[in-house]
Structures are given as C-alpha cells and as structure tokens.
Amino acid sequence: MDNVTRPRILVVGAGFAGVGCVRRLERRLSPDEAEITLVTPFAYQLYLPLLPQVASGVLTPQSIAVSLRRSSKYRTRIIPGGAVGVDLRSKVCVIRTITDEIVDERYDYIVLAPGSITRTFDIPGLTDHAYGMKTLAEAAYIRDHVITQLDLADASQDPAERASRLQFVVVGGGYAGTETAACLQLLTHNAVKRYPRLDPGLIKWHLIDIAPKLMPELGDKLGRSAQEVLRKRGIEISLGVSIAKAGPEEVTFTDGRVIPTRTLIWTAGVVASPLIGTLGEETVRGRLAVTSQLNLPGRDGVFALGDAAAVPDEAKVATGVEGAVCPPTAQHAMRQAKVVADNVIATLRGQALKPYVHKDLGLVVDLGGTDAVSKPLGIELRGLPAQAVARGYHWGALRTGVAKARVLTNWTLNAVAGDDFVRTGFQTRRAAKLKDFEYTDAYLTPEQVRAHVEGTGTGSG
Numbered sequence: 001m002d003n004v005t006r007p008r009i010l011v012v013g014a015g016f017a018g019v020g021c022v023r024r025l026e027r028r029l030s031p032d033e034a035e036i037t038l039v040t041p042f043a044y045q046l047y048l049p050l051l052p053q054v055a056s057g058v059l060t061p062q063s064i065a066v067s068l069r070r071s072s073k074y075r076t077r078i079i080p081g082g083a084v085g086v087d088l089r090s091k092v093c094v095i096r097t098i099t100d101e102i103v104d105e106r107y108d109y110i111v112l113a114p115g116s117i118t119r120t121f122d123i124p125g126l127t128d129h130a131y132g133m134k135t136l137a138e139a140a141y142i143r144d145h146v147i148t149q150l151d152l153a154d155a156s157q158d159p160a161e162r163a164s165r166l167q168f169v170v171v172g173g174g175y176a177g178t179e180t181a182a183c184l185q186l187l188t189h190n191a192v193k194r195y196p197r198l199d200p201g202l203i204k205w206h207l208i209d210i211a212p213k214l215m216p217e218l219g220d221k222l223g224r225s226a227q228e229v230l231r232k233r234g235i236e237i238s239l240g241v242s243i244a245k246a247g248p249e250e251v252t253f254t255d256g257r258v259i260p261t262r263t264l265i266w267t268a269g270v271v272a273s274p275l276i277g278t279l280g281e282e283t284v285r286g287r288l289a290v291t292s293q294l295n296l297p298g299r300d301g302v303f304a305l306g307d308a309a310a311v312p313d314e315a316k317v318a319t320g321v322e323g324a325v326c327p328p329t330a331q332h333a334m335r336q337a338k339v340v341a342d343n344v345i346a347t348l349r350g351q352a353l354k355p356y357v358h359k360d361l362g363l364v365v366d367l368g369g370t371d372a373v374s375k376p377l378g379i380e381l382r383g384l385p386a387q388a389v390a391r392g393y394h395w396g397a398l399r400t401g402v403a404k405a406r407v408l409t410n411w412t413l414n415a416v417a418g419d420d421f422v423r424t425g426f427q428t429r430r431a432a433k434l435k436d437f438e439y440t441d442a443y444l445t446p447e448q449v450r451a452h453v454e455g456t457g458t459g460s461g
C-alpha cells in the first residue's frame, strides 16, 4: 500500500544520468523515506557509445538496450512517456504519455536528466534528408539503409545510380561520427564480397568536419594515427568542410563539391533536450546552469545533470580553466548520477550537499575490427591494445550481467562467424530522417506550461 505522505522524487530521463540516480536512490533510501518515479519514453537504458556497433551489425539492438526493471532493488514507478514541460513554481511536470495523453505529475524533488538531441544548423535540406545516430531506432535504420543501398546498386543497370548508391557521407569528426564512419565502412567493405556484380572501387565513404582536426581530445599524435587508419581503409577525410545543401540524391559540400549520394549521416554535436527550454531558467549554450552540487540556485529541490546540464568542471577549474563546464559524455553523466542521488538524499534529510569533482579518465575510440585508438589516463594506445581497452571499458560499464553476457556473446559470434548482412526491411517506408526520430516538436513553451497548470488547477495545490 502506498504511503501518500512520503516525499515524491521525480527523475526525468532514463539514460546514464537518470538510471544511475534512480538505482542509487533505490539502494540508499528506505521505501518509507520517499516515493521514486521515473519518466521515460522507453523501457530501457540505451548504451549510446555502442550504437555504431549496432549500425554496423556487430551487436544486435537488444544487447545495448539495458532493461530498467532488471535490478534486485527495483521499486521505482515508471511513467512511460516524455516530459514536455516543467513548472518549477508549482512543482508540476507535464508529461505526454506514449499513448499521447497529457498527465500532470506533482513532485517535491525533481532530477532533470533528459540528455541531449542532435545539434542541427539552418542548412537547406538538412533535417529532411539527413539520418541521425542518437537513438536505437536510428542505428537499426541506418544499418538497413546501408544494406539497402548495396542491394539496389547491385540490381541497378544504371551506372550513375550505382555510383550514387555506393557513396556515403558522414558529417562530424567527433568520436560519434568517426566511429560511425569507421564501423559502417567496414560493414560495406566486408559485405561487398557477397555482391560479386559490384565493383568494390565504387564504394566511397566521406567523413567531413568543419573543424581543422578529428577528435581534438585525442591530441595530435593519436589523432593522426586515427586518421591514418581511416585513410588506409579508403575513407576520404575532409576537414574545414561542412554541408552547404542536402537533397534526396546529392549533397553539396561548402568547398563546392557535389557528391551524388543517398546517405547523409549527421553527427555534428549535440544540444540539451528541448525540455530545458520549457523551464525559463538560465542556460549555458542551451544546458541548464547548475551549481557544482548539481542543483538549481534559488529553486528548492531542483537538480539537473548529464548532457542536459552545464555542470561546473571543478577538476579543470582547479587547474586554472575558469568557467569550465563538464563535456557531454557518459563518463561524466554516470558519475554525476551518484552525486545527484546523494545530494537529493542529503536535502531530504537536512544534511550538507557535496560538490561534483571528476578528473576525465580519457577516451576510447573503436574504429571497427581490430582498429582502435584510446587514451586511458593519458596513455596513448593503438590497434589491439587500444581495442581491448575500448571494449573492456564499455563492457564493464554495462549495467546488468545479462547485458554484459549479450554483448560478449555478440562480439564472439561476430569475430568467429562474421555478419550475414541481412536487410530486415521492417522499417522500410517509414519516415526516418533527423526530424522524425527526435520528437523535437513535442515540447511546450514556458508560457504554455504555466497556462496548462493554471488551467487544470494542478498548479494551485
């Protein structure tokens, strides 16, 4: 039986940040101390860093969708839906459920962890023609799409069509874009052996970025090593270049080149979830400005973390980098989750809050097969040792034993038996571009949130 007088903790978002927080709250709070509720559109926590391996078929989609309900201490109430607005004054979160109903959820403490969405720019045709790499559906879709291009190019009698179906463009030279281009290039390289009518020389991958370097976090030497691996594999890297225009059958680069292609994958950075804009509070480049205790100054019981929040990077600030903010990485989100849970509990119990301080542990970049570069604790690694560290790190970070077993089985099976390059076709004919997967038009404005809670009377209590 529920005790309605318990304080209500509402966590928004079931990613690295939200799930990490919920699990710690479940462990550290006794059931009669607080009621924990989680709002999430999906029934799983997505392990995003392994998405490129789903797109390239090394892992099945299910293996990186970690169950929210498989946990020994699981007792959280899960609302299947997305928060579309929050009224901080009346402590009401407005939720659109997965059946499209609008419900209001009251809370005493709120933890905002809705993550980020793909950052886009005002480039003609971009949102209509580009694919993203931020959700499980997008990764599964891209895999099918790439295999579809091979199938159609193989069947086509038209040399121009063949050539355009066999060119692929990835925008974004961060780790997400680089891993995506590298892993998918390996997919087409291996798959083409099953298409004897196709000329492997026609397959061309482009990786472009407006920045002068790929993955600058790696440093010059390691960054160059990554570029060499990709160039040796035939991936054409263009730096200082972006997209001027995107169309259904061609993409125009800012350097004037026109590439006939049916595949534009856009991974040029992220911005905080549009939910943050509904609060009407101070932001830093779209991320909610919070203190190093991860709470909102001047607002009682409001916490935020992960990609959605601008959390001061105290470790960097201590080295003299004034105003440094934690980068949007899983590494930070997972660790902030523990601090935010402890601070919610401390607030509840009237204790002192602690600050978030974490020194970056480095970066791992899987380039597919035995190729990788990584920089754990500043040590530069390449090839197999780097790949062992990359896979070991991700494997260790998966939350459940079952997810670990699925991923390990998939890696083993893929290493031994390879890929069957099967196009499943179950997503064929559905809208699947950037604008279709990230639900950016679902959110309310701060004024709409206020009008809604006043209209329903939820805000008065």
Ligand SMILES: Cc1cc2nc3c(=O)[nH]c(=O)nc-3n(C[C@H](O)[C@H](O)[C@H](O)COP(=O)(O)OP(=O)(O)OC[C@H]3O[C@@H](n4cnc5c(N)ncnc54)[C@H](O)[C@@H]3O)c2cc1C
Residues within 6 Å of the ligand: 012, 013, 014, 015, 016, 017, 018, 039, 040, 041, 042, 045, 046, 048, 049, 050, 051, 052, 081, 082, 083, 084, 113, 114, 115, 116, 133, 134, 175, 176, 177, 273, 275, 305, 306, 307, 308, 328, 329, 330, 331, 332, 333, 364
């Ligand atoms: C391809 C790729 C590779 C990456 N590789 C690495 C890597 O190697 N190392 C690393 O450290 N980081 C990596 N990252 C970045 C890392 O995944 C993110 O920084 C991390 O996921 C942020 O955690 P989060 O909990 O803030 O957001 P997320 O993990 O994105 O979780 C946000 C959750 O909130 C949900 N949500 C969104 N909006 C709402 C809403 N309105 N209401 C309710 N729920 C909502 C989402 O469905 C999601 O479940 C990678 C990212 C990508 C895309």
